[in-house]
Amino acid sequence: MPNLKNFKYNRARHFRMMDRNLCANLIxxxxIITGRAKAKRAQAKIEQFLGKALHQNKSLGNSPLEERLSNVKALEFLQLPDRQEVGSKVLDDLSKRFVDRAHGFTRIIKLERRLGDDKAEMSVLELVDSDFEIKFWYTAKIVARLELQGLPVDELTQHNVTKLTQLRINGEERFRQAVEEAKEVFFAEDVRKIKQLAEAGEPASLEQMDESVDLAAIQDDWPQHLRQKTPKGTYLKNRPSELFLKLAKNFGKSKQYPTIPRPAKVEAVIPKSPFLK
Structure with a gap:
């Protein structure tokens, strides 16, 4: 029969080493992307470690880095090979980034379940106020899409932008750079087509369209599922824009593989059974 005492000790030691590895890799x-249960467990340990390390570092003042590395006792939580690299980043970089924070250094963002047999719940555990954080870039991508569509930023997105920029150093400037980069990375083809339409003098967004567009004159070119019974001379915000119709002209056709029209359906004629009288 296995020794239960040794089993519990080995299990607890494994958890301690796992928390230390997750903490070092996160910093x-x-x-990091990991399971949700593991992320929640490690988040508490990482928050406690960062809080103690930054508090002890602040009490040492402007001492040299080597002296602070040896005097900050909270760094003993890390494994010995990680103390020099990770500890230097905590005392030098994170201490400046989190100068106004006493807690709340990390964030968990839920992801879809892992593919495979276990279907485990996955999450992203990340440091806040970082250029790598998913929420920062996801919000920048939303703002970039709204600007390209000519639509105003909704209240929820504006609230997220305010939260992401108010405590960040040069937050508004860095967020604007992220929006412009998101336009180039995620919407490069759309930006190119919008510039072509602008050079041709055609409307490139809903704001540039006349509010008295005659829907009856252009509804014949719409797909069947997009047609609306609308009085002549009215304008709907939720109707397809001219830009959408131009970009979706070849909608449904494969750009990678050539397609041929489906042959016409021919009704099969089944002869009557000779056994039926």
């Missing part, structure tokens, strides 16, 4: 890469 080194600033985000």
């Amino acid at each position: 080194r890469h600033e985000y």
